[in-house]
Amino acid sequence: MPELHEKAPAGAPLTVKDLNTENPRWCVGCGDFGVLMGFKRFLVEEQIPPHETVNVSGIGCSGRVPFYVNTYGVHAIHGRPITIAMGVALARPDLKLFIHAGDGDALSIGGNHLVHGIHKNFNCVFILYDNQLYALTKSQSSPTTRKGHPTNTQPQGTALDPIAPIRFALGIGASFVAATADWLPDHMVNTLKVAYAHKGFSFVHVLQRCPHFDPENFDNKTSAWFSFLTHEKGIPADKRLADKTEIVTHDPTDHEEAFRLANSQRAYFGLFYRNPDKPCYDAMIRQRIVNAKPMSRAGILDSYKI
Amino acid sequence: MEKKTVNNVRVGRFELLMDAGFGAQKAGDILIRAFARMGKYVFIEPMIPAEISPPARTRPALSGVIIRVAEFDLENIGNNTDVILASHEVVLDRRLDDEEHNPNCRVLLDMGDKALPTSGYDRVMKRVKDSGLSIYPFEIVPEAQTIIRSLAGKARNMYYLGMLGCIYNAPEEFVINEIKLTFGTKLREDVFKKNIDLFHYGYQDARDNVPFAYEVQNASGKNGHEKILIDGNSALGMGVVDAGIKLVSGYPITPASSILHTLAKVFPSSGGILHQAEDEISAIGTAIGAYYSGVPALTCTSGPGLSLKQEFIGYATAAEIPIIIIDVQRSGPSTGMPTKTEQSDLLPVIYGSHGDNAKIVLGVYDIVDCFYAPQLARYLAEKLRLPVFIMSDFQTANSYKVIDKPRIFEMKDSNDIDDFVLDHFGLQRLPEPIEMVRTEQAVPGTPGKMRRITGLNTDQTGTVNYFSKASQRSHAVRNEKVHCVQRALKKPELFGGREEGDVLIVGWGSAKGAVEEAVSYCQNQGLAVGGMCLRFVNPLPLMLKEIFSRFKKVVTVELAYGDPYKHPPLAMILRAETLADVQAIISRVTGRPITPRSIETKVKELFHAGIA
Numbered sequence: 001m002p003e004l005h006e007k008a009p010a011g012a013p014l015t016v017k018d019l020n021t022e023n024p025r026w027c028v029g030c031g032d033f034g035v036l037m038g039f040k041r042f043l044v045e046e047q048i049p050p051h052e053t054v055n056v057s058g059i060g061c062s063g064r065v066p067f068y069v070n071t072y073g074v075h076a077i078h079g080r081p082i083t084i085a086m087g088v089a090l091a092r093p094d095l096k097l098f099i100h101a102g103d104g105d106a107l108s109i110g111g112n113h114l115v116h117g118i119h120k121n122f123n124c125v126f127i128l129y130d131n132q133l134y135a136l137t138k139s140q141s142s143p144t145t146r147k148g149h150p151t152n153t154q155p156q157g158t159a160l161d162p163i164a165p166i167r168f169a170l171g172i173g174a175s176f177v178a179a180t181a182d183w184l185p186d187h188m189v190n191t192l193k194v195a196y197a198h199k200g201f202s203f204v205h206v207l208q209r210c211p212h213f214d215p216e217n218f219d220n221k222t223s224a225w226f227s228f229l230t231h232e233k234g235i236p237a238d239k240r241l242a243d244k245t246e247i248v249t250h251d252p253t254d255h256e257e258a259f260r261l262a263n264s265q266r267a268y269f270g271l272f273y274r275n276p277d278k279p280c281y282d283a284m285i286r287q288r289i290v291n292a293k294p295m296s297r298a299g300i301l302d303s304y305k306i
Numbered sequence: 307m308e309k310k311t312v313n314n315v316r317v318g319r320f321e322l323l324m325d326a327g328f329g330a331q332k333a334g335d336i337l338i339r340a341f342a343r344m345g346k347y348v349f350i351e352p353m354i355p356a357e358i359s360p361p362a363r364t365r366p367a368l369s370g371v372i373i374r375v376a377e378f379d380l381e382n383i384g385n386n387t388d389v390i391l392a393s394h395e396v397v398l399d400r401r402l403d404d405e406e407h408n409p410n411c412r413v414l415l416d417m418g419d420k421a422l423p424t425s426g427y428d429r430v431m432k433r434v435k436d437s438g439l440s441i442y443p444f445e446i447v448p449e450a451q452t453i454i455r456s457l458a459g460k461a462r463n464m465y466y467l468g469m470l471g472c473i474y475n476a477p478e479e480f481v482i483n484e485i486k487l488t489f490g491t492k493l494r495e496d497v498f499k500k501n502i503d504l505f506h507y508g509y510q511d512a513r514d515n516v517p518f519a520y521e522v523q524n525a526s527g528k529n530g531h532e533k534i535l536i537d538g539n540s541a542l543g544m545g546v547v548d549a550g551i552k553l554v555s556g557y558p559i560t561p562a563s564s565i566l567h568t569l570a571k572v573f574p575s576s577g578g579i580l581h582q583a584e585d586e587i588s589a590i591g592t593a594i595g596a597y598y599s600g601v602p603a604l605t606c607t608s609g610p611g612l613s614l615k616q617e618f619i620g621y622a623t624a625a626e627i628p629i630i631i632i633d634v635q636r637s638g639p640s641t642g643m644p645t646k647t648e649q650s651d652l653l654p655v656i657y658g659s660h661g662d663n664a665k666i667v668l669g670v671y672d673i674v675d676c677f678y679a680p681q682l683a684r685y686l687a688e689k690l691r692l693p694v695f696i697m698s699d700f701q702t703a704n705s706y707k708v709i710d711k712p713r714i715f716e717m718k719d720s721n722d723i724d725d726f727v728l729d730h731f732g733l734q735r736l737p738e739p740i741e742m743v744r745t746e747q748a749v750p751g752t753p754g755k756m757r758r759i760t761g762l763n764t765d766q767t768g769t770v771n772y773f774s775k776a777s778q779r780s781h782a783v784r785n786e787k788v789h790c791v792q793r794a795l796k797k798p799e800l801f802g803g804r805e806e807g808d809v810l811i812v813g814w815g816s817a818k819g820a821v822e823e824a825v826s827y828c829q830n831q832g833l834a835v836g837g838m839c840l841r842f843v844n845p846l847p848l849m850l851k852e853i854f855s856r857f858k859k860v861v862t863v864e865l866a867y868g869d870p871y872k873h874p875p876l877a878m879i880l881r882a883e884t885l886a887d888v889q890a891i892i893s894r895v896t897g898r899p900i901t902p903r904s905i906e907t908k909v910k911e912l913f914h915a916g917i918a
Contacts, residue, residue, distance in 0.1 A: 051753040066758045072750040073758035074598060077621050083588040087595020090579050091553055095750050116584035285579055292574035297716040300544045304534040306342040
């Protein structure tokens, strides 16, 4: 079997080069490149061992992310990466778990799983790649497509107002909710670091450009349309843009204020909410094993004896 | 009372019919435990309504137990009932529709509340008499009625338990001991005493007033093996523990849920995780995620859940992740009859999902198979990295019987599988190594072997590859995994040792007990009838065509729909695989198990019609 990737010598620090695999097959200018680079930088800065890392994805452009990071990975079926990740979390709490899902994957076909992933609060970083349409299937409306935007399934313009992912996550009771964008590399890396440090289901909303099917969306040349949320315990504003846009100090323990921000028409990047005390289902279930009186398998039929 | 007739029999069958929620199954459970402890073989089939508490005195309210008791080991619930005890005429009327009573069946009917109009009782009693059966109307003695009233109408099941215990000659102390084990710590002392009193009144009533009794020898102790009394789903659950499976992920669905209930109590003690998922799809996804991470995992479901899991089943095949799926079949399609038995998931299991299908499908014969099947499934799933199905059904899941205590293996690794288990299922040890689509199959956490798995087509290195040769190879490799199981399958047992003849009866899974008994009836009458029952239905044993060629006629018996224009699933598959003109003689969907007598009748019809 040919060696695909050069391995870093044992003990050497992890570099971005160690994480590279093949060249991504995304369109030129795709926002996924930014997220991928930010994610690799985060892994390197945190020196997370690649062999202990599992990336789980669904289907769609962002579903290919695991292929492009030299860790363990599961490219699952459409809408279901959370279900696979749940199994990894229950079976192997030692692994570092990241879920990569698009807006169609997470909020449409897999919406039920997102509700329950958030509710179970199992330990992982969940990255929602929100380009606000279906791209790999060639431009159909998604739950986050803006109203009026024409797509191949709704050429007269998308009929409904979009689901607001941040509001959705807060409403379900997420223990960690943050937002960033593909064109804010430093902010993205810092967001992922804070998400990774949180124990529980860390919901990270990433605005992601799709220059092929929706080039006007997300003006990454200007910054007046969004604000950064900062706090001493939050995520610092992106260095390059910090002096070009509004910076709002927001206490990430303030759930009510987080909701108010999520309800506004303005875009905010940063940490909306964090509750480190919400119990994690995976840890609770595993604790049942610890609490149970160990039983020899030899005796499993004893209670059925006649 | 006329003089009591005592019938000495080798095997008997009786049933208790009541309204749902009044404890018919509890009474039956107590009685068979007493029988089992006395040394009789028992087989009990509960009749469970689809609703929790349907209105009393209506036909849907029928809830009961069928109990078969014998001095020899029982493989099925048998044919017909000798004694029916019904708490009122409506449930009796409903049950008579099933036509499972003996021509000389004795019917004990509680005449119940005198305030009710007698016309209903009169009509049903007439029906009983017109059918040629004997009717024995009775009334619960006034002292017992007072107790029942003081318990808000409950606990009449204890009275019936007393009657049946007496009729089947179970010493009172045996039954009382079981009542104590069942209720001793759960009921207040005075309530418990009332239950015991009701039992005594019922026992006395039958002793003084019921003019017949049955005597079955106590013989189960004779083979010297330790005995257990267990139902199919509990046996599966305990088998899962013994197989070293560490994560079971499911979603509530009748009749698979009780596997989850059983495991919820014991699994953490053996280091297992019982996970209730948000839906059927998530349940299999989580099991796949665990197995991918190196932890043996399983999901259990029934027909509608199977439909929802199909995409993930195809994914597991393509991604080469081991997965075990238990399908406890029920009557379909859709919600169908969730508390009735059927074997109609065969085609969706073998050919379901999408694209080409490579998987292993194993039908369990009985409760013993339920215990050993998880080990075999784990061995196959891990060796082949394919989905492996264990096919049970409502009947197997919910029946209890006395069995020799199975061997416990405490499996740690799939290489550990004991020859005993392989022999039990008629499989030779698989050759090694078995080629995979991807050469590297390392588990997360292994340094230097990082890999990404996918449902996309790949080459040997695991790199996504959409090109013609890689796709053709992937399909061939996956199918070769199934073929190597096919080559390892031993010849199925031919019942009675008959290798050739006029008629060969073929069933699969839980049909085994009925097919084997029917074959013995036919052979005892000198008919050249053979029989077999398949455990592996995908792949099928290679030598079937050759075996079929030695019989003039090959017929199937299966609990799935068929008619003259439509072959039921097993017949369809056997025809396709062997080109033999296989016809179904039983392909019914009444929700009732196949009986040996019904097979015998159909086989004899073939002879009379000159077909065989």
